[in-house]
Amino acid sequence: MISFAALPDREWPLFSHEARRIAHLDMDAFYASVELLRYPELRGQPVVIGGRSVDQPVLQPDGTRRFAKLRDYTGRGVVTTSTYEARALGVFSAMGLMKAAQLAPDAILLPVDFDAYRHYSRLFKIAVAGIAPHIEDRGIDEIYIDLSEQPEDTSSLARRIKQSVRDATGLSCSIGVAPNKLLAKICSDLEKPDGTTILSIADIPGRIWPLPVRKINGIGPKANGKLEALGIRTIEELARVKPELLQEHFGRSYAAWLLNVAQGIDDRSVVTRSEPKSISRETTFERDLHARHDRQSLSGIFTALCERIAEDLRRKGYVGRTIGVKLRYADFQIVTRDLTLPAPTAEAASIRQAAGECLRRVPLEQRFRLLGVRVSALSRPDEPHGEPDFFQTELPFAD
Structure with missing residues:
Protein backbone atom coordinates (compact mmCIF):
# COMPACT_ATOMS: atom_id res chain seq x y z
CA MET A 1 0.00 0.00 0.00
CA ILE A 2 1.18 3.52 -0.74
CA SER A 3 2.28 5.47 2.30
CA PHE A 4 2.26 9.20 2.84
CA ALA A 5 6.03 9.00 3.20
CA ALA A 6 6.14 8.05 -0.49
CA LEU A 7 5.65 11.70 -1.32
CA PRO A 8 8.84 13.46 -0.23
CA ASP A 9 8.83 17.13 0.68
CA ARG A 10 5.02 17.24 0.76
CA GLU A 11 3.17 18.12 3.94
CA TRP A 12 -0.37 17.06 4.75
CA PRO A 13 -2.04 20.12 6.34
CA LEU A 14 -5.36 18.30 6.19
CA PHE A 15 -4.41 16.50 9.39
CA SER A 16 -5.42 19.67 11.21
CA HIS A 17 -8.96 19.16 9.90
CA GLU A 18 -9.31 15.52 10.92
CA ALA A 19 -11.94 16.57 13.50
CA ARG A 20 -14.15 17.95 10.73
CA ARG A 21 -16.94 15.70 9.53
CA ILE A 22 -18.35 16.89 6.23
CA ALA A 23 -21.00 14.84 4.47
CA HIS A 24 -22.05 14.98 0.85
CA LEU A 25 -25.54 13.59 0.26
CA ASP A 26 -26.49 12.74 -3.31
CA MET A 27 -29.92 11.41 -4.23
CA ASP A 28 -29.73 8.24 -6.33
CA ALA A 29 -30.81 8.75 -9.97
CA PHE A 30 -33.10 11.42 -8.57
CA TYR A 31 -35.44 12.30 -11.44
CA ALA A 32 -35.76 8.68 -12.52
CA SER A 33 -36.38 7.55 -8.95
CA VAL A 34 -39.20 10.09 -8.55
CA GLU A 35 -40.79 8.73 -11.72
CA LEU A 36 -40.52 5.17 -10.40
CA LEU A 37 -42.54 6.21 -7.37
CA ARG A 38 -45.28 7.25 -9.78
CA TYR A 39 -44.85 4.22 -12.06
CA PRO A 40 -43.63 1.35 -9.85
CA GLU A 41 -44.22 -1.18 -12.65
CA LEU A 42 -41.11 0.24 -14.35
CA ARG A 43 -38.74 -0.81 -11.55
CA GLY A 44 -35.88 -2.90 -12.84
CA GLN A 45 -36.31 -1.65 -16.40
CA PRO A 46 -34.16 0.78 -18.40
CA VAL A 47 -35.95 4.13 -18.17
CA VAL A 48 -34.83 7.42 -19.71
CA ILE A 49 -36.10 10.88 -18.74
CA GLY A 50 -35.80 13.78 -21.15
CA GLY A 51 -36.64 15.20 -24.53
CA ARG A 52 -39.36 17.48 -25.73
CA SER A 53 -42.87 16.57 -26.78
CA VAL A 54 -42.56 13.14 -25.18
CA ASP A 55 -45.94 11.44 -24.83
CA GLN A 56 -47.32 11.04 -21.34
CA PRO A 57 -48.05 7.44 -20.28
CA VAL A 58 -51.54 6.34 -21.32
CA LEU A 59 -53.82 4.40 -18.98
CA GLN A 60 -55.38 1.51 -20.95
CA PRO A 61 -58.78 -0.16 -20.42
CA ASP A 62 -57.19 -3.15 -18.64
CA GLY A 63 -55.66 -0.83 -16.03
CA THR A 64 -52.11 -1.04 -17.37
CA ARG A 65 -50.16 1.89 -18.79
CA ARG A 66 -48.70 2.26 -22.25
CA PHE A 67 -45.32 4.03 -22.22
CA ALA A 68 -43.38 5.65 -25.04
CA LYS A 69 -40.28 3.77 -26.19
CA LEU A 70 -36.96 5.39 -26.88
CA ARG A 71 -36.88 3.84 -30.36
CA ASP A 72 -39.91 5.95 -31.38
CA TYR A 73 -38.45 9.32 -30.42
CA THR A 74 -37.61 11.80 -33.16
CA GLY A 75 -36.04 15.14 -32.40
CA ARG A 76 -32.96 16.73 -30.92
CA GLY A 77 -33.72 16.33 -27.23
CA VAL A 78 -31.17 15.11 -24.73
CA VAL A 79 -31.22 12.68 -21.83
CA THR A 80 -31.90 14.46 -18.54
CA THR A 81 -31.25 11.31 -16.49
CA SER A 82 -31.67 7.56 -16.66
CA THR A 83 -32.13 4.61 -14.34
CA TYR A 84 -29.15 2.47 -13.43
CA GLU A 85 -30.46 -0.23 -15.79
CA ALA A 86 -30.30 2.26 -18.68
CA ARG A 87 -26.86 3.41 -17.61
CA ALA A 88 -25.68 -0.18 -17.81
CA LEU A 89 -26.58 0.01 -21.52
CA GLY A 90 -24.46 3.15 -21.96
CA VAL A 91 -27.21 5.78 -21.68
CA PHE A 92 -26.19 8.76 -19.55
CA SER A 93 -27.34 12.33 -18.95
CA ALA A 94 -26.61 14.97 -21.64
CA MET A 95 -26.52 12.29 -24.36
CA GLY A 96 -28.66 12.95 -27.41
CA LEU A 97 -31.84 10.89 -27.35
CA MET A 98 -31.34 9.71 -30.92
CA LYS A 99 -27.94 8.30 -29.98
CA ALA A 100 -29.41 6.80 -26.80
CA ALA A 101 -32.07 5.08 -28.93
CA GLN A 102 -29.31 3.24 -30.79
CA LEU A 103 -27.96 1.89 -27.52
CA ALA A 104 -31.26 1.10 -25.78
CA PRO A 105 -34.13 1.17 -28.28
CA ASP A 106 -36.53 -0.66 -25.95
CA ALA A 107 -35.94 1.68 -23.00
CA ILE A 108 -38.98 3.49 -21.64
CA LEU A 109 -38.99 7.23 -22.38
CA LEU A 110 -40.70 9.60 -19.94
CA PRO A 111 -41.12 13.39 -20.07
CA VAL A 112 -39.50 15.54 -17.40
CA ASP A 113 -41.64 16.85 -14.53
CA PHE A 114 -39.64 19.52 -12.73
CA ASP A 115 -42.51 20.45 -10.42
CA ALA A 116 -42.45 16.92 -8.99
CA TYR A 117 -38.64 16.92 -8.70
CA ARG A 118 -38.62 20.24 -6.84
CA HIS A 119 -41.31 18.92 -4.48
CA TYR A 120 -39.25 15.87 -3.52
CA SER A 121 -36.12 18.02 -3.30
CA ARG A 122 -37.77 20.18 -0.66
CA LEU A 123 -38.93 17.09 1.22
CA PHE A 124 -35.51 15.47 1.50
CA LYS A 125 -33.77 18.70 2.51
CA ILE A 126 -36.33 19.40 5.24
CA ALA A 127 -35.86 15.85 6.53
CA VAL A 128 -32.06 16.25 6.73
CA ALA A 129 -32.33 19.67 8.36
CA GLY A 130 -34.36 18.12 11.16
CA ILE A 131 -31.28 16.11 12.14
CA ALA A 132 -28.33 18.21 10.99
CA PRO A 133 -29.26 21.82 10.17
CA HIS A 134 -25.85 23.04 8.94
CA ILE A 135 -26.54 22.43 5.23
CA GLU A 136 -25.13 23.85 2.00
CA ASP A 137 -27.62 23.51 -0.85
CA ARG A 138 -25.82 22.45 -4.02
CA GLY A 139 -28.76 21.82 -6.32
CA ILE A 140 -31.98 19.94 -6.65
CA ASP A 141 -30.51 16.56 -5.67
CA GLU A 142 -27.40 17.16 -3.55
CA ILE A 143 -26.29 18.92 -0.37
CA TYR A 144 -23.25 19.22 1.89
CA ILE A 145 -23.79 18.77 5.62
CA ASP A 146 -21.39 19.80 8.39
CA LEU A 147 -21.63 17.08 11.04
CA SER A 148 -18.66 18.30 13.09
CA GLU A 149 -20.77 19.51 16.04
CA GLN A 150 -23.03 16.46 16.13
CA PRO A 151 -22.33 14.24 19.19
CA GLU A 152 -23.52 11.04 17.50
CA ASP A 153 -20.96 8.71 15.93
CA THR A 154 -20.59 9.07 12.19
CA SER A 155 -21.92 5.69 11.10
CA SER A 156 -25.16 5.81 13.07
CA LEU A 157 -25.69 9.47 12.15
CA ALA A 158 -25.34 8.68 8.44
CA ARG A 159 -27.80 5.80 8.78
CA ARG A 160 -30.30 8.02 10.57
CA ILE A 161 -30.05 10.74 7.90
CA LYS A 162 -30.53 8.21 5.11
CA GLN A 163 -33.55 6.69 6.86
CA SER A 164 -35.11 10.12 7.39
CA VAL A 165 -34.77 10.83 3.67
CA ARG A 166 -36.38 7.50 2.81
CA ASP A 167 -39.22 8.07 5.28
CA ALA A 168 -39.90 11.54 3.88
CA THR A 169 -39.66 10.69 0.19
CA GLY A 170 -39.61 6.95 -0.37
CA LEU A 171 -36.27 7.48 -2.15
CA SER A 172 -32.72 6.34 -1.47
CA CYS A 173 -29.60 8.47 -1.27
CA SER A 174 -25.86 7.93 -0.98
CA ILE A 175 -23.68 9.66 1.61
CA GLY A 176 -19.97 10.22 1.78
CA VAL A 177 -18.46 11.51 5.03
CA ALA A 178 -14.89 12.81 5.13
CA PRO A 179 -12.76 15.58 6.65
CA ASN A 180 -13.62 17.99 3.81
CA LYS A 181 -16.02 18.70 0.94
CA LEU A 182 -13.66 17.48 -1.79
CA LEU A 183 -13.32 14.00 -0.31
CA ALA A 184 -16.95 13.80 0.81
CA LYS A 185 -18.19 14.36 -2.75
CA ILE A 186 -15.87 11.71 -4.14
CA CYS A 187 -16.99 9.28 -1.44
CA SER A 188 -20.71 9.73 -2.04
CA ASP A 189 -20.21 8.27 -5.53
CA LEU A 190 -18.14 5.25 -4.51
CA GLU A 191 -20.91 2.92 -3.37
CA LYS A 192 -23.99 4.04 -5.30
CA PRO A 193 -26.86 3.43 -5.07
CA ASP A 194 -27.92 3.61 -1.41
CA GLY A 195 -24.32 3.68 -0.26
CA THR A 196 -22.52 5.01 2.80
CA THR A 197 -18.80 5.71 2.63
CA ILE A 198 -16.85 7.07 5.59
CA LEU A 199 -13.29 8.16 4.91
CA SER A 200 -10.43 9.28 7.13
CA ILE A 201 -7.11 10.80 6.15
CA ALA A 202 -5.42 7.41 6.52
CA ASP A 203 -7.79 5.97 3.90
CA ILE A 204 -6.68 8.33 1.11
CA PRO A 205 -3.92 6.10 -0.34
CA GLY A 206 -6.11 3.01 -0.48
CA ARG A 207 -9.48 4.53 -1.45
CA ILE A 208 -8.79 7.78 -3.29
CA TRP A 209 -5.44 7.50 -5.07
CA PRO A 210 -6.39 4.49 -7.26
CA LEU A 211 -9.34 6.44 -8.74
CA PRO A 212 -9.12 8.18 -12.14
CA VAL A 213 -8.42 11.91 -11.94
CA ARG A 214 -11.82 12.72 -13.49
CA LYS A 215 -13.43 11.69 -10.20
CA ILE A 216 -12.19 14.95 -8.68
CA ASN A 217 -14.88 17.61 -8.90
CA GLY A 218 -13.32 20.45 -10.88
CA ILE A 219 -11.34 18.32 -13.33
CA GLY A 220 -13.48 18.43 -16.45
CA PRO A 221 -13.09 16.66 -19.80
CA LYS A 222 -10.61 19.20 -21.17
CA ALA A 223 -8.28 19.09 -18.15
CA ASN A 224 -8.66 15.31 -17.97
CA GLY A 225 -7.57 15.02 -21.61
CA LYS A 226 -4.50 17.16 -21.01
CA LEU A 227 -3.57 15.10 -17.95
CA GLU A 228 -3.97 11.86 -19.90
CA ALA A 229 -1.70 13.26 -22.61
CA LEU A 230 0.92 13.74 -19.90
CA GLY A 231 0.48 10.14 -18.77
CA ILE A 232 -1.45 11.13 -15.63
CA ARG A 233 -4.55 8.98 -15.27
CA THR A 234 -4.98 8.25 -11.57
CA ILE A 235 -5.11 10.56 -8.57
CA GLU A 236 -1.97 8.88 -7.24
CA GLU A 237 -0.09 9.74 -10.43
CA LEU A 238 -1.29 13.31 -10.10
CA ALA A 239 -0.14 13.43 -6.47
CA ARG A 240 3.34 12.29 -7.51
CA VAL A 241 3.89 14.59 -10.49
CA LYS A 242 6.43 17.39 -10.29
CA PRO A 243 4.88 20.84 -9.79
CA GLU A 244 6.97 22.28 -12.63
CA LEU A 245 5.34 19.96 -15.16
CA LEU A 246 1.82 20.96 -14.11
CA GLN A 247 2.71 24.66 -14.07
CA GLU A 248 4.05 24.39 -17.62
CA HIS A 249 0.77 22.97 -18.93
CA PHE A 250 -1.86 24.45 -16.61
CA GLY A 251 -0.44 27.63 -15.12
CA ARG A 252 0.66 28.29 -11.56
CA SER A 253 -2.76 28.67 -9.90
CA TYR A 254 -4.52 25.64 -11.39
CA ALA A 255 -1.38 23.52 -11.00
CA ALA A 256 -1.26 24.33 -7.28
CA TRP A 257 -4.93 23.40 -6.98
CA LEU A 258 -4.36 20.10 -8.78
CA LEU A 259 -1.54 19.15 -6.42
CA ASN A 260 -3.61 20.03 -3.37
CA VAL A 261 -6.72 18.10 -4.36
CA ALA A 262 -4.65 15.07 -5.35
CA GLN A 263 -3.46 14.97 -1.76
CA GLY A 264 -6.97 15.44 -0.36
CA ILE A 265 -6.44 19.05 0.73
CA ASP A 266 -9.54 21.25 0.82
CA ASP A 267 -10.19 24.03 3.35
CA ARG A 268 -13.61 25.15 2.09
CA SER A 269 -16.33 25.56 4.67
CA VAL A 270 -19.93 24.42 4.39
CA VAL A 271 -21.76 27.62 3.40
CA THR A 272 -25.32 27.61 4.65
CA ARG A 273 -26.44 30.56 2.52
CA SER A 274 -25.09 32.01 -0.68
CA GLU A 275 -26.37 34.73 -2.95
CA PRO A 276 -26.88 33.73 -6.61
CA LYS A 277 -24.73 35.56 -9.14
CA ARG A 380 -32.47 43.05 -3.23
CA PRO A 381 -35.31 45.37 -4.30
CA ASP A 382 -35.13 47.38 -1.07
CA GLU A 383 -31.58 48.52 -1.86
CA PRO A 384 -31.50 52.17 -3.04
CA HIS A 385 -31.63 52.63 -6.81
CA GLY A 386 -33.03 55.00 -9.39
CA GLU A 387 -35.81 54.50 -11.87
CA PRO A 388 -35.10 52.59 -15.13
CA ASP A 389 -34.87 54.75 -18.22
CA PHE A 390 -35.51 52.62 -21.30
CA PHE A 391 -35.77 53.76 -24.88
CA GLN A 392 -37.92 52.01 -27.47
CA THR A 393 -36.43 50.20 -30.46
CA GLU A 394 -37.69 47.50 -32.79
CA LEU A 395 -36.60 44.01 -31.71
CA PRO A 396 -35.14 41.57 -34.25
CA PHE A 397 -38.16 39.27 -33.98
CA ALA A 398 -40.68 41.38 -32.08
CA ASP A 399 -44.35 41.22 -32.94
Missing part, protein backbone atom coordinates in the same frame (compact mmCIF):
# COMPACT_ATOMS: atom_id res chain seq x y z
CA SER A 278 -27.28 35.33 -11.93
CA ILE A 279 -30.60 33.83 -12.97
CA SER A 280 -31.05 32.48 -16.47
CA ARG A 281 -33.42 30.58 -18.70
CA GLU A 282 -32.69 28.97 -22.05
CA THR A 283 -34.32 26.60 -24.50
CA THR A 284 -33.05 24.31 -27.25
CA PHE A 285 -35.30 24.11 -30.30
CA GLU A 286 -36.52 20.92 -31.94
CA ARG A 287 -35.24 22.34 -35.25
CA ASP A 288 -32.94 25.20 -36.16
CA LEU A 289 -34.81 28.51 -36.37
CA HIS A 290 -34.16 31.70 -38.31
CA ALA A 291 -34.77 35.21 -36.98
CA ARG A 292 -36.69 36.26 -40.08
CA HIS A 293 -38.39 33.09 -41.31
CA ASP A 294 -39.43 31.97 -37.80
CA ARG A 295 -40.02 35.41 -36.36
CA GLN A 296 -43.43 34.68 -34.84
CA SER A 297 -42.33 31.49 -33.10
CA LEU A 298 -39.14 33.09 -31.81
CA SER A 299 -41.02 36.12 -30.52
CA GLY A 300 -43.24 33.89 -28.38
CA ILE A 301 -40.29 31.86 -27.10
CA PHE A 302 -38.30 35.01 -26.35
CA THR A 303 -41.18 36.59 -24.42
CA ALA A 304 -41.78 33.39 -22.45
CA LEU A 305 -38.12 33.20 -21.41
CA CYS A 306 -38.20 36.78 -20.15
CA GLU A 307 -41.46 36.19 -18.28
CA ARG A 308 -40.08 33.07 -16.59
CA ILE A 309 -36.94 34.93 -15.50
CA ALA A 310 -39.08 37.76 -14.12
CA GLU A 311 -41.09 35.19 -12.19
CA ASP A 312 -37.88 33.59 -10.86
CA LEU A 313 -36.58 36.98 -9.75
CA ARG A 314 -39.79 37.87 -7.89
CA ARG A 315 -40.04 34.43 -6.29
CA LYS A 316 -36.44 34.61 -5.04
CA GLY A 317 -36.65 38.27 -4.05
CA TYR A 318 -34.13 39.80 -6.45
CA VAL A 319 -33.83 42.48 -9.07
CA GLY A 320 -31.07 42.55 -11.68
CA ARG A 321 -29.20 45.23 -13.54
CA THR A 322 -27.30 43.36 -16.27
CA ILE A 323 -29.35 41.60 -18.95
CA GLY A 324 -27.76 39.18 -21.40
CA VAL A 325 -28.64 36.84 -24.26
CA LYS A 326 -27.04 33.63 -25.46
CA LEU A 327 -27.37 31.99 -28.88
CA ARG A 328 -25.99 28.70 -30.13
CA TYR A 329 -25.89 28.54 -33.90
CA ALA A 330 -26.54 25.45 -36.01
CA ASP A 331 -22.76 24.87 -36.15
CA PHE A 332 -22.70 24.90 -32.31
CA GLN A 333 -20.83 28.21 -32.13
CA ILE A 334 -22.00 30.20 -29.10
CA VAL A 335 -22.35 33.98 -28.94
CA THR A 336 -23.35 36.13 -25.97
CA ARG A 337 -24.14 39.80 -25.48
CA ASP A 338 -25.14 41.78 -22.41
CA LEU A 339 -26.33 45.23 -21.40
CA THR A 340 -26.17 47.00 -18.04
CA LEU A 341 -29.24 49.07 -17.17
CA PRO A 342 -29.30 52.39 -15.30
CA ALA A 343 -31.23 50.68 -12.49
CA PRO A 344 -32.11 47.06 -11.59
CA THR A 345 -35.43 45.48 -12.55
CA ALA A 346 -37.53 42.36 -12.18
CA GLU A 347 -40.17 43.31 -14.73
CA ALA A 348 -40.63 41.01 -17.72
CA ALA A 349 -41.22 43.89 -20.16
CA SER A 350 -38.04 45.67 -19.07
CA ILE A 351 -36.01 42.46 -19.27
CA ARG A 352 -37.37 41.75 -22.76
CA GLN A 353 -36.60 45.28 -23.92
CA ALA A 354 -33.01 45.11 -22.71
CA ALA A 355 -32.51 41.56 -24.03
CA GLY A 356 -33.84 42.76 -27.37
CA GLU A 357 -31.18 45.45 -27.42
CA CYS A 358 -28.60 42.70 -26.92
CA LEU A 359 -30.05 40.73 -29.83
CA ARG A 360 -29.61 43.73 -32.11
CA ARG A 361 -25.84 43.31 -31.59
CA VAL A 362 -25.86 39.62 -32.56
CA PRO A 363 -25.47 38.36 -36.16
CA LEU A 364 -28.80 36.75 -37.03
CA GLU A 365 -28.24 35.75 -40.66
CA GLN A 366 -27.77 32.05 -39.90
CA ARG A 367 -30.09 29.66 -38.13
CA PHE A 368 -29.64 28.89 -34.46
CA ARG A 369 -30.63 26.04 -32.17
CA LEU A 370 -30.62 27.60 -28.68
CA LEU A 371 -31.78 30.89 -27.21
CA GLY A 372 -31.16 31.99 -23.64
CA VAL A 373 -31.71 35.07 -21.48
CA ARG A 374 -29.79 35.89 -18.29
CA VAL A 375 -30.11 38.51 -15.55
CA SER A 376 -27.05 39.21 -13.38
CA ALA A 377 -25.69 41.92 -11.05
CA LEU A 378 -28.45 40.89 -8.67
CA SER A 379 -29.54 42.85 -5.61
